[in-house]
Amino acid sequence: MSEEQKSTKSRRIVPIGPYHPLQEEPEFFKLIVExxxxxxxxxxxxxxxxxxxxISPELTYDQVPFLVERICGICSNSHPFATVLAIEDCAGIKPPARADYIRTVIQELERIHSHLLWLGLAGHFVGYNTVWMWAWKYREYVLQVFEMITGNRNHYAMNKPGGVRRDITREQIPEIEKAMDVVEKKVWMLTNAVLDDPVMRARLEGVGILTKEQAIAYATTGPTSRASGVPWDVRRDEPHAAYDLVPWDVIVFPEGDVLAKTKVRLLEMIESVRIIRECLKALPDGPIQARIDEIPPGEGIGRTEAPRGEVFHYIRSDGSNRPLRHKIRAPSFMNIASNVVAVRGGSIADAALTLAAVDPCYCCTERMAAFEDGKQKFTWQELLRLSWQKTERLKEKYGK
Amino acid sequence: MSKLGLWGLKKSPWVYHVAAASCNNCDIEILELLTPRYDIERFGMVLVGSPRHADALLVTGVLNRKSLPRVMEVYEQTSKPCLVVCIGTCTCNTNIFRNSYNAVGPYDKYLPVDVYIPGCPPKPEAMITGIVKALSKL
Known part of the structure; x- marks a missing residue:
């Protein structure tokens, strides 16, 4: 018996999912183990x-942000933010300065609550429920700020083409700053607690390593790539809203393991607090909405840095009040693929943590699915072929 | 059901959480219920890892064609009587996704639903009220 046959024989399959207590979303992992x-x-x-x-082409431009908000409950500001950037790009208008600052504040508040949520779940996955409870307890402060500004704990509905729907009033600013003081103090406390704890260190250090070359080859984005030493951040490299008007730093760690991903997220929360403080300090007076009369035929692109990485939205307009085509690419789409190399070579016990380390968001990712009777699926190649055919059809129909 | 069993069910319902095709928000808010601010474990409610242990199913998200057979299977695995609590507008009337080719309609077409909790997402307080109402039906 050859060496290869021997190793194939001892292989076993460990199925995880689709409904399992590990993560709250349905997904199916097939771990092949020796x-x-x-x-x-x-x-x-x-x-x-x-x-x-x-559904998006059936709705008007004012309704589309409400739909894309419901792509994901955690990134429920990033998707509408990218959509309105795409619509504004298409219409060639710029929102007022105050709207830019308010958008930045909301986006960074969302980053804090998403990273705290991830930290808690990571603690839960390694069996350290104290971290879970504490992280989620302090996440409530951010949600309270959201409820005060936008009227809802999640799904904020703040963005609209040309500006924001609600203003941050003068009375709300001290409340936000007070909440940020608490969050900053507690994030430092959690940082020290996680990084000094020998148990957490043993579970996180050297686990699920994604090298810099792999991170680039799999086109990972966000904290996943920044923890592998790729200093890429849409907020800095393609400035939008108020990100180029306030001082902040991009956090990069070269190690690529789960500990580095944790460190990136923890320190990013501190940076987010800094951005929010600076934005509130520099908040200019003026209107919060620009008037859009019509959206001319053409196309627009919106990119923003969601908590998990780069969100990309593409809008094609034919001059009517509805988008002709709306393409969405969420960060988890690339990050989940990098799991295949990160999890290889580790133990089953570490697999759960490694799979969760990229902060996967399946509801963001699933833009495309193909199946028949719940079973048969197209292969990847067939899907690509269908996509090419559709592009050709659209080209014929609309010219260019 | 025996009187003792009913008493046990009312005092300590174990819940299992099924996300069909949700946007994660209702799911996160359900987990929020376990954390210190709301802490539903003080009412004896525990989130369990297997549907076979569950007294109540908390369903979230709009049903789609791929998740429908799986959700039905999960429901068949539960021990009866099992309460079905619909959390979020998606579960009650498919919400904004009613025109989608992949959404197969509200849950009450397929499952005996006991309580509807509308909202996008419902507040944690509303979820607690809904589950208490479901228990008071018993």
């Missing part, structure tokens, strides 16, 4: 597909 060691991973998604790109 003893304790994970040798390969297969990911099967599609349980969460709702057809946003199909």
């Amino acid at each position: 003893g304790e060691k994970v040798v390969d991973l297969e990911i099967n998604l599609g349980y969460n597909h709702r057809g946003h790109e199909f």
Whole structure:
């Protein structure tokens, strides 16, 4: 018996999902293991597909932000933010300065609550529920600020083409600053608690390493790539809203393991607090909405840095009040693919943590699913071929 | 059901959480219920990891074609009587996704639903009220 046959024979499959207590979303992982060691991973998604790109052209430009908000409950500001940037790019207008600052504040508040949420879940995955409870307890301060500014704990509905829907009043600013003081203090406390704890260090250090080359090859974005030493951040490299008007730093760590990803997220929260403080200090007076009379035919692109990485929205307009085509690419789409290399070679016990380390968001990712009778699926190649055919059809129909 | 069993169910309902095709928000708010601010464990409610242990199913998100057979399977695995609590507008009437080709309609077409909790997402207080109402039906 050859060496290869021997190793194939001892392989076993550990299925995780689709409904399992590990993560709250349905997804299916097939871990292929040799003893304790994970040798390969297969990911099967599609349980969460709702057809946003199909519904979006049926809605008007004012309604689209409400739809894309419901792509994901955690990034529920990033998606509408990118959409309105795309619509404004298409219409060639610029929102007022005050709206830019308010958008930045909301986006950074969202980053804090998302990173705290991840930290808590990471603690839960390594069996350290104290971290979970504490992180989520302090996340409540951010949600209270959201409720005060926008009227809802999640799904804020702040963005509209040309500006924001609600203002931050003068009375709200001291309340936000007070909450930020608490959050900053507690994030430092959690940082020290996580990094000094020998148990957490043992579970996180050297686990699920994604090298810089792999991070680039798999086109990862956000904290996943920054923890592998790729200093890429849309907020800095393609400034939008007020990100180029206030001082802040990009956090980069070169190690690529789960500990580095934790450190990046923890320190990013401190940076977010800094951005919010600076924005509130520099908040200019003036209107919060610009008037849009019509959206001319053409196309627009909106990119922003969601808590998980770069969100990309593309809008094509034919001059009517509805988008002709709305394309969405969420950060988890690339980050989840990098799991395949990160999880390989680790043990089963570490797999749960490694899979969660990129902060996967399946409801963001599932823009495309193909199946028949709940079973048969198109292969990746067939999907690509269908996509090319559709592009050709659209080209014929609309010219260019 | 025996009187003792009913008493046990009312005092300590174990819940299992099923997300069909949700946007995560209702799911996060359900987890929020376990954390210090709301802490539903003081009412004896525990989130369990297997549907076989569950007295109540908390369903979130609009049903789609791929998740429908899985959700039905999860419901069949639960021990009866099992309460079905619909959390979020998506579960009650498919919300903004009613025109989607992949959404197959509200839950009450497929499951015996006991309580509807509308909202996008409902506040944690509303969820607690809804589950208490479901228990008072027993």
